[in-house]
Amino acid sequence: MATTLTRRQLHDLYYFLRLNRRVDEQLTNFYRQGKVVGGVYSGTGQEAISVGTAYALEPEDFVGPMIRNVGTLLVRGYKPRDLFLQYMARKDGPTGGRDANTHFGDVGRGVIAPISMLGEGVNVMAGIALAARLRKEKRVAVTYVGDGAMSTGPCHEGMNFAAVQKLPLLIIAENNGWAYSTPTEKQMAVRDLAVRGKAYGIPAVIVDGNDILKVYQATRAAAARARQGRGPQMIECKTMRMKGHAEHDAANYVPKKTLEEWKKKDPILRFEKYLTSKRLMTAKEKAQIEARLDEEIRADAEFAEASPFPPPEGAARSVWA
Ligand SMILES: Cc1ncc(C[n+]2csc(CCOP(=O)(O)OP(=O)(O)O)c2C)c(N)n1
Ligand SMILES: [Mg+2]
Secondary structure (H helix, E strand, C coil), rough: CCCCCCCCHHHHHHHHHHHHHHHHHHHHHHHHHCCCCCCCCCCCCCCCHHHHHHHCCCCEEEECCCCCCHHHHHCCCCCCHHHHHHHHHCCCCCCCCCCCCCCCHHHHHHHHHHCCCCCCCHHHHHHHHHHHCCCCCCCCCEEEEEEEEECCHHHHHHHHHHHCCCCCCEEEEEECEEECCHHHHCCCCCCCCCHHHCCCCCEEEEECCCCCCHHHHHHHHHHHHCCCCCCCCCEEEEECCCCCCCCCCCCCCCHHHHHHHHHCCCCCHHHHHHHHHHHCCCHHHHHHHHHHHHHHHHHHEEEHHHHCCCHHHCCCCCCCC
8 A cells, every 4th residue: 555645644534534434423323313304324334435535636626426425525624513414404504404415515615516316416527527628727527426326327428428528527436336225236237337437438447445545546646637638537446335225224135244244344444454554643643533533523413403493484595496
């Protein structure tokens, strides 16, 4: 795992991985306490993809995170409280209680809100990349696509368009083995999502999505190529969805053995082992990071729970049609 990251940056990566996991855990607690409006979709087991890709970008780049990419939002400056408020549909949240999961964004932070119709995010982010080029801005746009989302027509239209137009689009294909209860082998006749990128003329690499340094390095390299005008780039990240589709889904259709095998490849434990074995993080430093997380999660959970629900008379505000 050769790397040019500084010790400080490595600790940053570890912090964001743990923050991502801790936010998901807190959201699960809120869900079980009946405080969440709707469902909770976690990125457990896939944190290295969200954090590693987002951390490798420049501030002017645009990301289009999907529901499991809370780590991307955190790296982009959103706070745990934003997620807590949002999932509990509170007034002080990013959508003021109008949406109850991650359908929010902020152009100022380069975050484009997800689109629920799977595959369409590719087109939207291709459009962002096109806009950047027309304005002669050196921005890269990043779209996250699941194995299931990659089966949709819009995804293929977007990939082809980006390839023909040579847009600075990064396609992060998250191959986590499942699309709800459908395993990838019932989803597609090829083994790798990467071949689909190549079929459209998009250079594609496959990385271990549970190895944050590999994800980071692949993203840095791909973003640099895209920035140089070499067109869209694809990174297929092999990983595993470690929970059900959402909290309501116990995922009894996933073989226990598969889960046990993937548990050993947990991206956070692996990175922690790497850092400690290479003496890049001491036990004391690790404890300090965890103490900081304890405090952040506690304070933000408290803040979110104290936030009121939005007033009913404001329900029609921002409704255009
Ligand atoms: C066009 C479309 N069809 C179906 C759905 C319902 N749906 C939401 S998430 C999901 C599974 C997505 O699987 P994948 O793309 O692999 O992402 P993952 O959940 O594994 O992160 C489905 C079928 C949808 N949102 N959009
Ligand atoms: Mg999937």
